[in-house]
Amino acid sequence: MDYDQVEIRDGRLVFDGCDVTVLARQYGTPLMLLSETVVRGKCAQIKRQFLERYADTRAAYAGKAFLTIGLCRILDEEGFGLDVVSGGELYTAIKAGFPAERIEFNGNNKTRAELEMAAGYGVGRIIVDQPDEIELIAEVYRTAGKRANILLRVNPAVTDTDTHAYIATGHRDSKFGIPLDEEVFWPVVEKALATEEVDLLGFHFHVGSQLFDPRSHLSALDTVLELVLAMRERYGVVIRELNVGGGIGVRYLKADRPPGFAEFLDPVMERIDAFAEQNSLRRPTVVIEPGRSVVAEAGMTLYTVGHVKRIPEGSVFVSVDGGMTDNIRPALYQAEYQAIIANKADLPTQEKVVLCGRCCESGDILIHELDIPEPSPGDIIAVFSTGAYCYAMASNYNKLLLPAVLLLKQGQAKVMVQRQSYDDLIRLEV
Numbered sequence: 001m002d003y004d005q006v007e008i009r010d011g012r013l014v015f016d017g018c019d020v021t022v023l024a025r026q027y028g029t030p031l032m033l034l035s036e037t038v039v040r041g042k043c044a045q046i047k048r049q050f051l052e053r054y055a056d057t058r059a060a061y062a063g064k065a066f067l068t069i070g071l072c073r074i075l076d077e078e079g080f081g082l083d084v085v086s087g088g089e090l091y092t093a094i095k096a097g098f099p100a101e102r103i104e105f106n107g108n109n110k111t112r113a114e115l116e117m118a119a120g121y122g123v124g125r126i127i128v129d130q131p132d133e134i135e136l137i138a139e140v141y142r143t144a145g146k147r148a149n150i151l152l153r154v155n156p157a158v159t160d161t162d163t164h165a166y167i168a169t170g171h172r173d174s175k176f177g178i179p180l181d182e183e184v185f186w187p188v189v190e191k192a193l194a195t196e197e198v199d200l201l202g203f204h205f206h207v208g209s210q211l212f213d214p215r216s217h218l219s220a221l222d223t224v225l226e227l228v229l230a231m232r233e234r235y236g237v238v239i240r241e242l243n244v245g246g247g248i249g250v251r252y253l254k255a256d257r258p259p260g261f262a263e264f265l266d267p268v269m270e271r272i273d274a275f276a277e278q279n280s281l282r283r284p285t286v287v288i289e290p291g292r293s294v295v296a297e298a299g300m301t302l303y304t305v306g307h308v309k310r311i312p313e314g315s316v317f318v319s320v321d322g323g324m325t326d327n328i329r330p331a332l333y334q335a336e337y338q339a340i341i342a343n344k345a346d347l348p349t350q351e352k353v354v355l356c357g358r359c360c361e362s363g364d365i366l367i368h369e370l371d372i373p374e375p376s377p378g379d380i381i382a383v384f385s386t387g388a389y390c391y392a393m394a395s396n397y398n399k400l401l402l403p404a405v406l407l408l409k410q411g412q413a414k415v416m417v418q419r420q421s422y423d424d425l426i427r428l429e430v
């Protein structure tokens, strides 16, 4: 098969050494699988192709893509840092025993309570995202008797991000990042430099997600590197750290050809190195925040077919037992996925169907045009590359239960997250 750790044995789909039809029977569906082998393989690629090739670099996994205590522990073992955007993500990491100093706190509206948590645990970096945020950070850290290491997330106003508008984040009219207008940006820098409770380490940008080339990173870099010079000129201060965000694309469809980490990041590093050399500066520490590219291809979701409805001269609707509650990406931004019938994995495709979820929304379509062998009730559908932004965005719409998550490793499967129960659904009601 074309996906990592996926093969067909005796007509059945095997993922990371596990027959997924057996897992579906044993644990029920919908069921999310996460391959530890693939996650660790991606971490190894990032190390080989980036961290070990460039001195003074770090990778902080973006927890928003998928975050559990178990995954935090794997990433800790791999020596990664972690990018969190909420008290909930921070709490999960701390519960996992993840070292706080390797955590970076992003987000366009961190609350006072969350910043207090961050100060209390001693997180490594606070990424300032809004022009007036430093005041609040300073207040919180003053009370805690601590100093915050900060980076300013700039809005580089890139115009050519080749991705869906909902996952482009570096355009000018965006809720993220500090606008670079003279009257907005420089007062923030001055505030940071003048505030005792913060140490301004450098700049951060994140231009978008599911990018297949570094074009927008390079154009953002041009802007940000200009700022580095301007800051040196104005204040005699040179940044020590530059965070270039995440965004590296992954394979959803068989035809997708995502870039390797080196292919994507080498031009970025070349640009930074050339700049440092030209200006007789030391290259700052360069940090990346990959999310999707670590976990997306490590995930697979299994569903059971309930009904096959054939509309004469119309579509064939194959209804499964999950949908937009466990994967909202197709409904939210027309994301496309590939799937097969796991128990008919070696049969030729025979018809085009609409793979639909069970939610009360006509938009709850997982795949609009899916070529599969003749489907029947009871078949197990496996959707590939669902590790990122699926479980993490899951909901209880229609009071459907969140699926269980299994962690797979070379033929072994263990429960990473239990399936929700009906009691869980009403537990918070008073």
Ligand SMILES: Cc1ncc(COP(=O)(O)O)c(C=O)c1O
Binding pocket: 062, 064, 065, 083, 106, 169, 206, 208, 209, 210, 245, 246, 247, 248, 289, 290, 291, 292, 293
């Ligand atoms: C600030 C920031 N960093 C990193 C990421 C991770 O991006 P990706 O999952 O595309 O690597 C995101 C995603 O939205 C982000 O907003």
